[in-house]
Amino acid sequence: xxRRRLEGARKALTFLGLPVLLVGLWWFASAGSxxxxxxxxxxxxxxxxxxxxxxxxxxxxLPSLGRxxxxxxxxxxxxxxxxxxxxxxxxxxxxxxxxxxxxxxxxPPALIPVIMLFAGIGDEMKVVVxxxxxxWPILLNTIEGVRGLDDVLLDTAQVYRLRSSTRVRHLxxxxxxxxxxxxxxxxxxVGIILMVISEMFAAxxxxxxxIVQFQRGFAIPQMWSGIxxxxxxxxxxxxxxxxxxxxVLTWYTGMRRLQRKG
Amino acid sequence: xxxxxxxxxxxxxxxxxxxxxxxxxxLLGLVALIEILPRVGLVDPRFLPPxxxxxxxxxxxAGSIEFWLALGDTMRGWAxxxxxxxxxxxxxxxxxxxxxxxxxxxxxxxxxxxxxxxxxxIPLAVLLFGPDMRSTLLLVxxxxxxxxxxxxxxxxxxxxxxxxxxxxxxRLSRWTQVRTVTWPTALPYVMTGLRLAASVxxxxxxxxxxxxxxxxxxxxxxxxxxxxxxxxMYALVMVTGLIGVVVNLGARACELRVLRWHPSxxxxxxx
Numbered sequence: 124x125x126r127r128r129l130e131g132a133r134k135a136l137t138f139l140g141l142p143v144l145l146v147g148l149w150w151f152a153s154a155g156s157x158x159x160x161x162x163x164x165x166x167x168x169x170x171x172x173x174x175x176x177x178x179x180x181x182x183x184x185l186p187s188l189g190r191x192x193x194x195x196x197x198x199x200x201x202x203x204x205x206x207x208x209x210x211x212x213x214x215x216x217x218x219x220x221x222x223x224x225x226x227x228x229x230x231p232p233a234l235i236p237v238i239m240l241f242a243g244i245g246d247e248m249k250v251v252v253x254x255x256x257x258x259w260p261i262l263l264n265t266i267e268g269v270r271g272l273d274d275v276l277l278d279t280a281q282v283y284r285l286r287s288s289t290r291v292r293h294l295x296x297x298x299x300x301x302x303x304x305x306x307x308x309x310x311x312x313v314g315i316i317l318m319v320i321s322e323m324f325a326a327x328x329x330x331x332x333x334i335v336q337f338q339r340g341f342a343i344p345q346m347w348s349g350i351x352x353x354x355x356x357x358x359x360x361x362x363x364x365x366x367x368x369x370x371v372l373t374w375y376t377g378m379r380r381l382q383r384k385g
Numbered sequence: 386x387x388x389x390x391x392x393x394x395x396x397x398x399x400x401x402x403x404x405x406x407x408x409x410x411x412l413l414g415l416v417a418l419i420e421i422l423p424r425v426g427l428v429d430p431r432f433l434p435p436x437x438x439x440x441x442x443x444x445x446x447a448g449s450i451e452f453w454l455a456l457g458d459t460m461r462g463w464a465x466x467x468x469x470x471x472x473x474x475x476x477x478x479x480x481x482x483x484x485x486x487x488x489x490x491x492x493x494x495x496x497x498x499x500x501x502x503x504x505x506x507i508p509l510a511v512l513l514f515g516p517d518m519r520s521t522l523l524l525v526x527x528x529x530x531x532x533x534x535x536x537x538x539x540x541x542x543x544x545x546x547x548x549x550x551x552x553x554x555x556r557l558s559r560w561t562q563v564r565t566v567t568w569p570t571a572l573p574y575v576m577t578g579l580r581l582a583a584s585v586x587x588x589x590x591x592x593x594x595x596x597x598x599x600x601x602x603x604x605x606x607x608x609x610x611x612x613x614x615x616x617x618m619y620a621l622v623m624v625t626g627l628i629g630v631v632v633n634l635g636a637r638a639c640e641l642r643v644l645r646w647h648p649s650x651x652x653x654x655x656x
Contacts, residue, residue, distance in 0.1 A: 137489040145494065160512050217407035222415050228629025230588040232595055233603065233622050236610035240432045315502045316592075323507065323596055331504075338508035346512075350505045357500035 162344045171348040179333065187329040188356070190246060191318040194253025198310060202258045203303060206265025207295055216266065227263055231256030231313065232320050244325035252321040257310035264306025268299025301375050304368050311364055315357055330356070434616045439623065442616035446624075452605070456624070459590055459601035462518055463632075466525030467586040474530050474582070475575060478537025483567050488542070499535065503528035503589055511597055518600065521593030528589045529582035536581070540574025541567055573644055580636040587632055591625055602628075 146164075153163045175184065209216050235252055242248040272295065280290050296303075322331030334349035336342075369376075416436050423430040434442075446452040481487045503524050510520035544567055552562045594603025602625055609618040 137486070138493050141490050141494045142497065160509075214407065218411040218414075220411070221408040222411045224633070225412075225626050225630055228584070228633050229622070229626035230591040230629060232588065232592040233606060233625045235595070236606055236618055237622060239610070240615070312500065312502065315500075316504050319502060319504045319507075320592060320596060323504075334505070334508050338511060343512070346508050350509065353505035354497075354501035357502050357505075358497055361496075361500040 159341075160343060162347065166344045167347045167351065170344045171351070174345045174348050175352055183328050183330055183333050184352070186246075187318055187322065187331070190249045190321075190329075191253060191314055194250040194318075195257055195311065195314045197250070198254045198257035198314070199261060199307060201254065202261030202306070202310075203265050203296075206262045206303075207269055207291065207299075209262075210266040210269025210299070211295070216270075223259075223263060223266075227259040231317055235321060235324055239325070249318070249321040249326070249329075253314050253317045256317045257314045260309035260313065261303065261306040264302045264309075265299055268302030269295055271302070272298045297374075300371060304372060308364060308368070311360060312357075315353075315360065319353065431615065434619065438616045439619045442614075443620035443623065446617060446620055455600065455602050455605045458518070458599075459594065459603070459625075459628070462521055462525065462593075462599070462601060463586050463590045466522050466590065467529055467583055469522075469526050470529035470533055470582055470586065471579060473526075474533025474578065475537055478534050479541050479563060479567060479571065482538045482541025482571070483544070483563070488538070495534070495538075499531045504592065507593075507596060510593075516598040520597045521590060521599045521601070524589045524593045525586045529586040532582040532585055533575075533578040536574045536578030537571055540571030543574070544570045573647055576640040576643055580633075580640060583632050583636045584629065587625075587629055 150164045153161055154165065156163050209219060231252070234255055238248055238251050238255065242251050276294060276298070280294050285294075318329075319331035319334075322329035323335050326332040330349065330353060334346055334353070337346035337349060419433065419436040419439070421435075422428045423433050423435045481491055506524055506527060507520075510523045514520040514523070548566050548570075549562075552566045557565070590601065591603040591606075593599055594601035595607050596603075598604050598607065602621055606618055606621045606625075609615075609621060
């Protein structure tokens with residue numbers, strides 16, 4: 124009993140030790156800070172609620188996350204649908220491969236000025252920016268996933284004359300899902316980056332917009348609180364993603380575990 | 386992603402027309418589309434100039450010294466940031482990864498810091514350094530460091546226990562263990578990390594120039610945009626895409642060369 128408690132304490136220490144230590148270091152090292160750019164952590168924490176929780180959560184945080192959600196989900200649908208089509212048909216794949224390579228290699232923010240020409244500076248622009256950035260990792264990974272499907276399975280499905288809708292749902296999408304999820308994970312971090320950048324370009328609300336406003340107005344503790352807020356958003360979204368991933372890929376992780384044991 | 390080109394059977398490699406033909410057709414199709422769409426008026430030529438005009442703008446740029454200076458700035462920033470991130474990532478990754486206590490102790494911190502979007506640091510960088518190369522460098526290093534670190538951590542964990550125990554029984558020194566056991570195991574992961582970090586570094590380099598205004602192609606794009614020089618803007622965007630392609634191909638070639646002894650690459654080549 125005592126030993127188990129000791130074990131738990133040790134675990135908690137290894138998991139929380141370093142984070143607590145780092146935050147503590149920041150707290151005390153910055154405590155008496157007179158430096159304009161590095162305000163005490165205490166001040167940052169104090170301004171956090173009044174900066175973000177009163178009003179801005181509705182006016183800035185939610186619009187940002189909403190645009191991210193719309194753009195990300197659109198990219199997911201477009202990427203997976205196109206990816207399955209391109210992956211299944213060899214000829215299309217070989218024709219499009221260099222074109223896709225080019226667009227994937229294009230740094231997504233470089234496209235923002237181009238997209239602004241077409242979509243103006245409203246919400247559509249930001250959503251389009253997020254879609255054009257997120258779609259490539261998903262698309263290319265889906266293509267690879269579909270390509271890597273077991274030929275025997277595909278032939279078997281054909282011999283049994285499974286309907287194509289059944290084949291797509293149970294064989295192709297299922298089989299490619301580990302790769303699709305890998306692409307979706309990359310796309311999520313790209314999406315967060317683009318959410319912020321598109322707002323720094325031209326916007327009237329949003330987290331990125333507010334942080335730049337604070338910076339220009341030399342509201343330094345508020346700016347720091349925004350950076351922390353973005354960090355927390357990134358961490359929370361990564362957590363949500365991991366939960367979804369665990370659900371979608373249960374069969375796969377289970378299979379891998381069995382294979383390793385065997 | 387490496388399999389995309391490697392998986393092609395050797396038969397096809399031998400016939401360049403069959404290998405390159407369809408892809409070339411795809412690229413030409415894209416060029417034709419960009420040429421025709423604005424000409425027939427389906428897209429406003431003020432928004433998307435015909436390809437020939439973009440090409441003319443590109444040739445004009447290639448004759449100006451500013452373009453080459455900007456290109457040089459971008460490449461220098463990219464290479465410097467990537468080099469710092471790689472060295473930091475490899476050293477810390479091997480230090481942390483080959484020690485179980487260290488790994489457990491840092492796991493939460495790494496999991497927390499990694500998803501913080503690098504662009505959150507933009508305002509801070511601007512305040513600290515202004516529109517200077519160092520601002521962008523900070524972003525580039527932060528973003529590509531995590532790509533490297535996480536891969537090296539995986540790699541250092543992957544060491545075969547028997548090999549590690551053997552090295553320990555022979556009482557190899559710490560340094561020899563790292564050099565002969567950990568490093569060869571981690572190398573494929575290091576190369577994957579390098580490939581990812583190289584493209585992330587380019588993205589952040591261009592982003593930094595675009596938003597912070599540090600010198601480079603990104604700033605040239607912003608300038609072209611604000612002065613309404615649409616063809617030049619497209620030409621510069623195209624150049625960044627081409628740099629991206631070169632970076633990807635270069636990283637892939639580097640990976641093949643460094644790992645040519647590795648079973649995974651040998652198997653691919655033998656197929």
